[in-house]
Amino acid sequence: MKVGLFVTCLVDLMRPSIGFAAIKLLEQGGCEVFVPVTQTCCGQPGYNSGERSAAKGLALKVLDEFEACDYLVAPSGSCSGMIKTHYPDLLSDEPGTADRLARLTAKTYELTDFLVNVLKLETVPGTFSGKVTYHDSCSSLREMGVKQQPRLLLEKMPGVQLAEMEEGETCCGFGGTFSIKFGEISSRLADNKCRNIEESGADVVVLGDLGCMLNIEGRLHRRGNTTTRVMHVAEVLAGIHRE
Amino acid sequence: MQVASMHFVERAHDKLNDRELQKNLGTFKTRFVGARARSITELDDFEGTRDAAKEIRQRVLDNLDTYLELFEENATANGATVLWAETPADVNRLVLAIAARHSARKIIKSKSMVSEESALDHAIEAAGLTVVETDLGEYILQLNDYEPPSHIVGPALHKSKEEVSRLFADKHGTAKKTDIGELCMEARLVLRQHYLSADMGISGGNFLIAETGSVVLVSNEGNATLTTTLPRVHVAISGIEKIVPTLEDVATLMRLLPRSATGQSISNYVDILTGVKGAGEFHGAEHMYFILVDAGRTGVLDSELRAALRCIRCGACMNHCPVYQNIGGHAYGWVYPGPIGSVLTPMYVGLENALPLPHAATLCNQCGVVCPVRIPLPDLLRTLREKQVDRGLRPWTERAGFRLWAWVARHPAWYGLGTKIGSRVLKWMGGSNGYIRKLPLAGGWTEGRDMRAPAGKTFRELYAQSKRT
Incomplete structure (x- = not known):
């Protein structure tokens, strides 16, 4: 099967290793991975800021770029959630897109959901040992229905010990432009999240979205915590990561 | 009531630094969220x-x-x-x-x-x-x-x-x-x-x-x-x-x-x-x-925000809102706080008198998940953001920024060049320890957080390299 990888703009710019980790996992599951080179962004920053027409142009671009794939998979609940749950609204008045859009949303998956429910991956290539806590991103959890999938995958790694944190389903405070417009509130939410992560006793917080990742990582560092590591679930599962 | 919603950021700042209030909000959160979770199982x-x-x-x-x-x-x-x-x-x-x-x-x-x-x-x-x-x-x-x-x-x-x-x-x-x-x-x-x-x-x-x-x-x-x-x-x-x-x-x-x-x-x-x-x-x-x-209610009824009027005033949206939980209701500056307030206030007192409110949410949808009458609160907040744009109520710099971003993102060659330069600049800004402490144009971020600098090459560059070898 031909799987189109939606790299996401934040992975492209901030953490390319996650894109390569996603490719490795998909190939392990027997996929032919296709990476459209013209891809940029799903349009969510514009959509969530009320800039609907700006977002629409990008949605149409994604629609074209992934037309030839059997699936669209993104290492992000946020971007896959944008495509799957918000494109139908965004493109609702765009003539002639309804059928193409229905095909796109039906084949769009968050990475761990795809690995568990479509590829039914039995083993993962990464080796990791330590205590990890999983941070559910709002969009993975509440838009894409991702909760057990990453945990099931992590449990396939013998060295991984999972520890749930308190208030695990509470937002980390990122919220896209919210984190800049309301920096103080956003930082407080991130601070609460960091405290819960630290209290879980985990060596690593694992997550599936770049926004949360930058936010939590940045707040942990500002708090002076240089020991708790922050890793994307794809990096852990694939055994590919920075340093 | 006097509308003070335009001062949301300053008011929230005061509330975040009010130690007595912070203690009271902590008790409130645990009690209401827990009690609802238990009772709905009945x-x-x-x-x-x-x-x-x-x-x-x-x-x-x-x-x-x-x-x-x-x-x-x-x-x-x-x-x-x-x-x-x-x-x-x-x-x-x-x-x-x-x-x-x-x-x-x-x-x-x-x-x-x-x-x-x-x-x-x-x-x-x-x-x-x-x-x-x-x-x-x-x-x-x-x-x-x-x-x-x-x-x-x-x-x-x-x-x-x-x-x-x-x-x-x-x-x-x-x-x-x-x-x-x-x-x-x-x-x-x-x-x-x-x-x-x-x-x-x-x-x-x-x-x-x-x-x-x-x-x-x-x-x-x-x-x-x-x-x-x-x-x-x-x-x-x-x-x-x-x-x-x-x-x-x-x-x-x-x-x-x-x-x-x-x-x-x-x-x-x-x-x-x-x-x-x-x-x-x-x-x-x-x-x-x-x-x-x-x-103001007939105005809401005749708009895309009609669903907001389904509200039965239970307060579950604010009880579960991470923003409300940390700043309380006064910061919102009018009668109705929290997510439903951020939808109703601009509609009742005028969009231009409550500009920060529709943006004062992470769109985490915890409110939508608990609303007993399924009001899609994040969608309504987003609709209000669109109304602000349509009515020319956003700063011109923000609008220009989004136009530029949208144009560049639709032109992959320019986008690739921009991110290539961007990743290198960010790496340089991270210095020897790899963390950025001050970001121009995003001061809100670095007010309370660092930013881990990227490695200096984008995915698209590295991917193209890997395909060549």
Whole structure:
């Protein structure tokens, strides 16, 4: 099967290793991975800021770029959630897109959901040992229905010990432009999240979205915590990561 | 009420640094969230009940004129008078006219958020009459020089027992009490005198039942019952959207309202008040008025935000909102805080007077998940953001920034060049330890966080390299 990888703009710019980790996992599951080179962004920053027409142009671009794939998979609940749950609204008045859009949303998956429910991956290539806590991103959890999938995958790694944190389903405070417009509130939410992560006793917080990742990582560092590591679930599962 | 929503950021800053408030908010969060989670498991089909409740409320809104006329007809047949207030000022005018007609000097009130919209208490006092709030939370706030409510269900839950204890001792001139039971008893003794001497009672309305012309009041302290049945005159003030077709429908909604609000299976009191006291009846007011308030509601009804009017004022959205949980209700700057407030406030007071509110949410959708009538709050907030853009209410720099971003993102070659440069600049900014402490144009980020610098090459560069080798 031909799987189109939606790299996401934040992975492209901030953490390319996650894109390569996603490719490795998909190939392990027997996929032919296709990476459209013209891809940029799903349009969510514009959509969530009320800039609907700006977002629409990008949605149409994604629609074209992934037309030839059997699936669209993104290492992000946020971007896959944008495509799957918000494109139908965004493109609702765009003539002639309804059928193409229905095909796109039906084949769009968050990475761990795809690995568990479509590829039914039995083993993962990464080796990791330590205590990890999983941070559910709002969009993975509440838009894409991702909760057990990453945990099931992590449990396939013998060295991984999972520890749930308190208030695990509470937002980390990122919220896209919210984190800049309301920096103080956003930082407080991130601070609460960091405290819960630290209290879980985990060596690593694992997550599936770049926004949360930058936010939590940045707040942990500002708090002076240089020991708790922050890793994307794809990096852990694939055994590919920075340093 | 004065609108202070434009100062959201400054107000939130104060609240985040108010240690007493932060302590009180911590207690509030654990209690309400936990209680709701436990109580909804009592229902066999909670999600199905939410569907039914949503359908009832949506049907009302889609046929609001019909149901309002039916309500007016039935309420009038029971001896009540139905009056219509187009603006908040009309609410105050009508209340004072009723008071004058019945020579009322002292007015008692049970909790009514809609009366906060028009600052009714101030209007009553300005007319030389006495008004006493009887809901314990509202009473505390009235004593504290009309401090505004910070929550639609628990108006004073930003206050601790110690603060109330100091306030009571100060204002009542009594010995300071520390036990909650004793404090309640003290308030009860003061209020009891007012119930017995008041000429007129004002209530809000949780639901207005079209088929019976009744008002439903959901409460826990018994004050609503006393306020509406002891004085000669009862005035129920309610938004026009609070209509429910039948008594049966109220039963459905009541399965959700207390559970979503306070985690109770049922509130201590549910009053269903229908018409005036009949011949030979012992309880009830001799004169009953309904003031049905528009004050911006028809504007919402005619917009893409109609779903917001399904709200049954349980407060679950704010109880579960991570932003509200950390700053409380006062920061929002008007009557209704939290997610539903950030939707209603701009619609009621003007988009331009509440610009920060639709943006003051992470769109995490915790509110949408708990809303008993399935109001898609994040979608409505996003719609308001679009309205701000359409009306030219965003800063030109922001608009220009998005236009540039959208153009570049549609032109992959330029985008690739931009991110290539960007990743290198960010790497350089990260210096030797790899963390950026100050970001130009994104100072809000680095105010409380660092940014881990990228490795210096984008995915698209590295991927192209890997394909070449």
